[in-house]
Amino acid sequence: MHGINGLVYGNNQGYSMRKGERVRWPILGMGIEADLHSPHWHGATLLHNGHCLDVTEVLSAATKTLDMQPDVKGMWMYHCHVNDHIKLG
Numbered sequence: 244m245h246g247i248n249g250l251v252y253g254n255n256q257g258y259s260m261r262k263g264e265r266v267r268w269p270i271l272g273m274g275i276e277a278d279l280h281s282p283h284w285h286g287a288t289l290l291h292n293g294h295c296l297d298v299t300e301v302l303s304a305a306t307k308t309l310d311m312q313p314d315v316k317g318m319w320m321y322h323c324h325v326n327d328h329i330k331l332g
């Protein structure tokens with residue numbers, strides 16, 4: 244199983260934020276050396292070490308801190324792009 248904030252199979256109820264709000268995303272990868280994750284934020288971009296992105300990679304036992312300031316309203320998907328993580332929840 245693969246989860247976000249400990250929740251699997253689409254049980255995460257989502258995150259809410261306001262347009263223009265400064266949001267910090269701490270990312271932590273867990274698992275074995277084969278567990279690479281590629282979180283993807285639809286609808287907004289983030290800054291990491293001066294680079295603008297909407298998808299990144301995170302290895303097991305690695306962390307990243309990304310900053311977001313949403314500039315549009317809406318409901319956006321957030322998920323991992325690794326195929327078996329999508330299929331297994």
Ligand SMILES: [Cu+2]
Pocket residue numbers: 245279280281323324325328
């Ligand atoms: Cu993943």
